[in-house]
Amino acid sequence: MRIALFATCMADAMFPQVAVSTVRLLERLGHQVVFPGRQTCCGQMHVNTGYLPEAVPLVRHHVEVFEESSWDYVVAPSGSCVGSVRHQHAMVARRVGDENLAERAEEIAGRTYELSELLVDVLKVTDVGAYYPHRVTYHPTCHSLRMLRVGEKPLKLLQAVEEIDLVELPQADVCCGFGGTFSLKNAPVSGAMLEDKMTNVLATKADVCSAGDSSCLMHIGGGLSRLKSGVRTVHLAEILASTRAEPTR
Amino acid sequence: MSVGSREAVLNKIRTALDGQKMPGPIPREYDTHGQHAPGSEHVIETLVDRLEDYKALVVRVGPADLADTVSSRLQGFDRIVVPAGLPAEVLEACRRVGRTVFVDGDPAILSAAELDEVQVVVTASRVTVALTGTIVLDGAADQGRRAISLVPDRHLCLVRADQIVETLPEALHLLEATRPLTMISGPSATSDIELNRVEGVHGPRTLDVVIIENS
Amino acid sequence: MTTFLGIPIRRHADPSSPLREGESFPHAARREVNNEQLRGNLSRATATIRGKRAAVVAECADWEQLRDAGSAIKADVMSRLPELLEELERNVIARGGTVHWAADAAEANEIVARIAKSKGVDELVKVKSMATQEIGLNEYLEEVGIAALETDLAELIVQLGHDKPSHILVPAIHRNRAEIREIFLREMPEVPADLTDDPRQLAMAAREHLRRKFLTAKVAVSGANFAVADTGTLAVVESEGNGRMCLTLPETLITVMGIEKLIPTWQDLEVFFQLLPRSSTGERMNPYTSLWTGVTPGDGPQEFHLILLDNGRTNALADEMGRAALHCIRCSACLNVCPVYERAGGHAYGSVYPGPIGAILTPQLTGMHGHNDPNSTLPYASSLCGACFDACPVKIDIPTMLVELRAQSVDSDRGRKVPGGWSSAMKAMSWIMADDKRFRAAEKGLAAGRLIAGPDKKITKLPWPVNGWSSTRDTPAPPKETFRQWWAANRADGSDGDRAPEHNQKPEGTEGP
Numbered sequence: 001m002r003i004a005l006f007a008t009c010m011a012d013a014m015f016p017q018v019a020v021s022t023v024r025l026l027e028r029l030g031h032q033v034v035f036p037g038r039q040t041c042c043g044q045m046h047v048n049t050g051y052l053p054e055a056v057p058l059v060r061h062h063v064e065v066f067e068e069s070s071w072d073y074v075v076a077p078s079g080s081c082v083g084s085v086r087h088q089h090a091m092v093a094r095r096v097g098d099e100n101l102a103e104r105a106e107e108i109a110g111r112t113y114e115l116s117e118l119l120v121d122v123l124k125v126t127d128v129g130a131y132y133p134h135r136v137t138y139h140p141t142c143h144s145l146r147m148l149r150v151g152e153k154p155l156k157l158l159q160a161v162e163e164i165d166l167v168e169l170p171q172a173d174v175c176c177g178f179g180g181t182f183s184l185k186n187a188p189v190s191g192a193m194l195e196d197k198m199t200n201v202l203a204t205k206a207d208v209c210s211a212g213d214s215s216c217l218m219h220i221g222g223g224l225s226r227l228k229s230g231v232r233t234v235h236l237a238e239i240l241a242s243t244r245a246e247p248t249r
Numbered sequence: 250m251s252v253g254s255r256e257a258v259l260n261k262i263r264t265a266l267d268g269q270k271m272p273g274p275i276p277r278e279y280d281t282h283g284q285h286a287p288g289s290e291h292v293i294e295t296l297v298d299r300l301e302d303y304k305a306l307v308v309r310v311g312p313a314d315l316a317d318t319v320s321s322r323l324q325g326f327d328r329i330v331v332p333a334g335l336p337a338e339v340l341e342a343c344r345r346v347g348r349t350v351f352v353d354g355d356p357a358i359l360s361a362a363e364l365d366e367v368q369v370v371v372t373a374s375r376v377t378v379a380l381t382g383t384i385v386l387d388g389a390a391d392q393g394r395r396a397i398s399l400v401p402d403r404h405l406c407l408v409r410a411d412q413i414v415e416t417l418p419e420a421l422h423l424l425e426a427t428r429p430l431t432m433i434s435g436p437s438a439t440s441d442i443e444l445n446r447v448e449g450v451h452g453p454r455t456l457d458v459v460i461i462e463n464s
Numbered sequence: 465m466t467t468f469l470g471i472p473i474r475r476h477a478d479p480s481s482p483l484r485e486g487e488s489f490p491h492a493a494r495r496e497v498n499n500e501q502l503r504g505n506l507s508r509a510t511a512t513i514r515g516k517r518a519a520v521v522a523e524c525a526d527w528e529q530l531r532d533a534g535s536a537i538k539a540d541v542m543s544r545l546p547e548l549l550e551e552l553e554r555n556v557i558a559r560g561g562t563v564h565w566a567a568d569a570a571e572a573n574e575i576v577a578r579i580a581k582s583k584g585v586d587e588l589v590k591v592k593s594m595a596t597q598e599i600g601l602n603e604y605l606e607e608v609g610i611a612a613l614e615t616d617l618a619e620l621i622v623q624l625g626h627d628k629p630s631h632i633l634v635p636a637i638h639r640n641r642a643e644i645r646e647i648f649l650r651e652m653p654e655v656p657a658d659l660t661d662d663p664r665q666l667a668m669a670a671r672e673h674l675r676r677k678f679l680t681a682k683v684a685v686s687g688a689n690f691a692v693a694d695t696g697t698l699a700v701v702e703s704e705g706n707g708r709m710c711l712t713l714p715e716t717l718i719t720v721m722g723i724e725k726l727i728p729t730w731q732d733l734e735v736f737f738q739l740l741p742r743s744s745t746g747e748r749m750n751p752y753t754s755l756w757t758g759v760t761p762g763d764g765p766q767e768f769h770l771i772l773l774d775n776g777r778t779n780a781l782a783d784e785m786g787r788a789a790l791h792c793i794r795c796s797a798c799l800n801v802c803p804v805y806e807r808a809g810g811h812a813y814g815s816v817y818p819g820p821i822g823a824i825l826t827p828q829l830t831g832m833h834g835h836n837d838p839n840s841t842l843p844y845a846s847s848l849c850g851a852c853f854d855a856c857p858v859k860i861d862i863p864t865m866l867v868e869l870r871a872q873s874v875d876s877d878r879g880r881k882v883p884g885g886w887s888s889a890m891k892a893m894s895w896i897m898a899d900d901k902r903f904r905a906a907e908k909g910l911a912a913g914r915l916i917a918g919p920d921k922k923i924t925k926l927p928w929p930v931n932g933w934s935s936t937r938d939t940p941a942p943p944k945e946t947f948r949q950w951w952a953a954n955r956a957d958g959s960d961g962d963r964a965p966e967h968n969q970k971p972e973g974t975e976g977p
Contacts, residue, residue: 007947007948009897009903011947012907012946012947012948013907013910013942013946013947014910014940014942014943015943016943016945016946016947016949016950017943019947019950020947020950023951023955033955035948035951035955035956037900037948037951037956038900039900040897040898040899040900040903041897041903043894043897045893046890046893046894047867048848048867048870049870049874049886049890050843050844050867050869050870050871050872050873050874051871051874051887051890051891051894052871052874054890054891054893054894055894057894057895057898058894058897058898060898061897061898061899061900087864088867091864095871142847142848142849142850142851143850145850146849146850146851146853146854147850173851174803174849174851175803175847175849175851177803177847178847179846179847179848179849180848181844181886182844182846182847182848183847183932183933184929184930184932184933185490185844185932186489186490186493186804186844186845187932187933187935187936188493188494188497188498188932189493189497189804189807189808189845190847190932191497191935191936191937192497192503192807193803193804193807193847194936194937195936196803196807218939218940219937221938221940222933222936222937222938222939222940223936223937225922225937225938225940226924226936226937226938253564253565253566253567253571253575253771254565254566254567254571254774255565257565257567258565258566258567258723258772258774258778259546259549259550259565261567261774261778262545262546262549262723262778262781263546264778264782265778265779265781265782266542266543266545266546266781269543269784270784271543272536272539272540272543273536274536275533275536275537275540276529276532276533276536277529277533278526278529278532278533279526279529279530279533279735279738280525280526280529281734299748303751358762361678361679361680361713362679365675365679378749380748381748381749382748382749383749388760388763394762394763394764395708395711395712395754395763395764396712396713396763396764399705399708399709399712399713400679400713417734417737417738417749418731418734421730421731421733421734421737422731426692426695426697426730426755426757427559427695427696427697427757427758428757428760429754429755429756429757429760429763429764430753430754430755430756431708431752431753431754431755432737432749432752432753432754432755433751433752434747434748434749434750434751434752435751436751437703437704437705437751437752438703438704438751439617439667439703439704440634440703440745441616441617441618441621441634441636441704442617442636442641442644442663442666442667443505443508443509443512443640443641443663444509444512444513444634444637445512445663447663447664447667449664449667449668449671450617450667450670450671450703450704450705450706451615451671451674451675451678451704451705451706451708451709452704452705452708452709452751452752453705
């Protein structure tokens, strides 16, 4: 398969290892990865903060970059950004009366997948041949869980990882409190949610807290770092990319 | 008679709805019937399970044992209220051992204060839902006014097996909407303190159900 | 007050109204979230109810079908509201009831007071009702010399505690048993001094306290859970029997009902009577449901008044998307699953409608009047986690509506001469991110973050507007190399980053293409 990578602005600028891991993983599985270099951001932050007209140029740019059809699928290592492409782009376009843009956005949304969806649903693989000898707990992230309905797919992928010690996260389906600009506009409530999420993470005695979204991981990781807890945050893609020959830390 | 802002409100609604897209048809794919016949053993067992779960008392009897059962379940109480249309054998059972039985409306209806002095109310019922453990009274002659089944602290309620349906939709189909209806699922209860259920607040604190099986 | 910060507003949008208590959500929430007692009480209570709800919903094999039907019935009601209201009115009148129409809170309050005064009473009993809380009925009646006695246990706790409700279904959810005992000892002269905090004893104290009142009340006021247009039947769903007492014993019954509480047919009750109890108290069925149609000679109140209340509902109705907020059946399932509600508590929302549904319903009922209106902050009182949408028995897409209301809130504020910080930041980021060259340049600028991060590669203090973030969270230093730099160095062949895979063999155990 020829797969275009939508790295997401956050992974590109702040967590490049997530996008690198996605590339390495898909290539290891025998696929050709393309990186459309003009890509920027899906605009979710603008939409979710209420700046819909400001999101329109971002949606248009995303559509122009990804509507080329030389690749079979678009993949992003983020449930949240895929959720935006799938559930918000056409809505934003229609709200300003641009039906043409809305239809083009829908076409792209139809072949855009979050990483675990792409692997399990499209590429039909759950054992990706990964090796990761650490104690890991997994936070499923709200948008993967409730917007994309990825369900157990990330866990199935992790369960197949060699030498992983996967431990269940208590109250896993409760939001970590990030919510984009929510964590700024309502920082104390967001902080209280984070506190409870961290309590649950620490209760698992895991060395690593993983998730399919860099943004939620940045939030949880930021809190765990402030606590000097020693628990690291590692994206799902990084674990799946890890092999005996080239292990991810 | 005051109608207040009738036209103003209706006009605002009409303006608000102006040019709207009409919604599609209503999907009704949910279950409207149970898988078991009214009064079947499975349905009765389900009802008993639900009533016990709600901390109601429940007993199953054959028609021949009804009067004796009613009398024995009234043991220890001596002031009873009944609706005017209760079956004769049940009324007779209520009156045994010198119990005082007030028949509401015969000759006079009881005031709220008088009802408060009564210990037990005995009524029949109209229809019962097994899956939710819900008994419905519809104010017919064998059930009486709503007040009589509310104020006394104990409610002895008779449910005939053939009146027990499995699901709520089946029961609603059997009811006449314009009658005063009371749906009772267990004794009165509250969950207002830390969301812990406590049985028995303002309504009858004890619900005692006699299921009369088919002969 | 007829103006709010210089903006003329309608009467129902009065800053001191039960729909706009005056404080913004972020301010109130900052205070409430630090109340350890409150957080403990709420977390225990909502965890209990979530567990119960999940268990009884799982029993229902046709739950999703019931939700679909419930959602569609409510959409149908909204689209035919005038006809259905007139049908309800006809049927109530035909059965001996009187129907009143109230455009706003003031009019509804006046109607209730007028009826009560005509009966010569200075006290009446009340069944828990959101509509009467929304219009501030108790406070109004007190002003005109009529005591309104709340009879629902939680409402009684709130009333005796001179407190405000914090939950739609369990208004005293923020109080634990020890606090309730304190309130009862202080406010109920008849309770024994050895009253314990056992919930059963507390419930019995409430029973004793209200018994005489029920038996002697001449007038009762209730809300309605449902009104059936094709039969004129009203329904009240409850647990304790206080509802039955109020609906049965007094001579006069006054029911205040929002115009959206309507359902078209008797058959539709089969959907809502299954959805509501499971979603609200987590029971298969609530202990008591009362249904009445007008007046029944010889049984129950012989005078029945139905007040149909608008109070901003037509504002919400006019927004074709926002209209769905009126589908709400007040079950409060969304509150119980909301992580924001669980931590901030109901009072932080500054409205009788708290939680996720309150965050969309309140601003729609009152309108949002610029960035200084506390209700403009309500759509932001959510992390958009979506738990509310999943729990809603009538499938109100609360997250999408929150986003839409955020957009409306932003749009309503675009006329400001000096744009706010958020607006400037969002505009700047939109300009940068809509173009990859500008975006690349910004990424280079971000690398400056490496300088402020110490040797441990952590940033621990950030400026406004992200200072709230850094109070409890570290931020990693930006990486040495962005992904696109890595790609250019490791994969790109000069074109658009296109390149064949390094090795094409599949790892063992995979079923690749």
